[in-house]
Amino acid sequence: MKELREQIEDVIKHEPVALFMKGTPQMVMCGNSYRALNALQTAEAPITAVDILPDPRIRHELSALSGWPTNPQVFVNGELVGGADIVEELLASGELVQRLDGALGSDRPQDVKVVALELA
């Protein structure tokens, strides 16, 4: 089994849009995670969601990697976009769609999937 940090890195690096959130898109456990999810869906993003709640080590490793202290966290093509406030603001200004178009093309899939991290 890969180290937790390596698993998180893999998701960030390899998933077009990664959303680290509390809960899952099917069962959101936090208002801010819901805001980020909703903004991404409105912008027609494909979403790979990772639930950070199963173990506190997940958020520690994630914040160490990203240098971002709070959750949710959104990444597009491996790059940190920000948290719920930023994603909502970028949606409102049209920049979120632009950024997704630039990174993934305008004819992108919109699948939502969930990656569960393996915990030792």
Added chain:
Amino acid sequence: MSALQFPVDTMAAMEAEDIRELLVRAFPDALELEVEDRTGTGDHFQVTVASPAFDGISLLDQHRRVNDVLSAHLADGSIHELRIKTKGTP
């Protein structure tokens, strides 16, 4: 899960005024600086800062500047939720 794994439960609440003071020190030339305790429980805050410090830097970096000021309180869980609105100068 034991309470030890969630220090947030044991942390003393912060006053909006404490956060305001930290931000005023970090952004002395802010044109607007507001801190709202969203839930009245001293751990969910909305922070609004307009400052020339944000001119010409990305929204991500603007939020990073605010997070950095409050990093200790975010790390120890005394701030459980931080909503940020930043603005440069018009």
